[in-house]
Amino acid sequence: MALIKCSECGKEISDTVESCVHCGCPLGKVIFNTGNSWIGVFGKYIITDESGNVLAKLKENQQFEMNIVEDTTFYVQCNTSIRRNKVKVCVPAGEINKFLVKLGFLGIVTVVSKID
Numbered sequence: 001m002a003l004i005k006c007s008e009c010g011k012e013i014s015d016t017v018e019s020c021v022h023c024g025c026p027l028g029k030v031i032f033n034t035g036n037s038w039i040g041v042f043g044k045y046i047i048t049d050e051s052g053n054v055l056a057k058l059k060e061n062q063q064f065e066m067n068i069v070e071d072t073t074f075y076v077q078c079n080t081s082i083r084r085n086k087v088k089v090c091v092p093a094g095e096i097n098k099f100l101v102k103l104g105f106l107g108i109v110t111v112v113s114k115i116d
């Protein structure tokens, strides 16, 4: 747990809450789910932030979730895909955003799709 600043009122709040306890502003959340996507023994989906910091390394059927206070950009890449494309995911604050991460056709590319 960490303390973050609410983007609306500027007061400090816990990053584990879903909305600001002072003003009620929804923080927003991002959830990356790797589901049942077979990526092999050495495969990992790597989620990084805009500065290239690694936030999570996920095998299949794993989940990474993070609260966000402002619109945030993430990058998702599979370390075993043939074309190691980085998928850029722009996540708006103020809502819950769920994404399914998997390998595309023949394991060639990483695919990230939004789910409701």
Ligand SMILES: [Zn+2]
Residues within 6 Å of the ligand: 006, 007, 008, 009, 010, 011, 020, 021, 022, 023, 024, 025
């Ligand atoms: Zn607030």
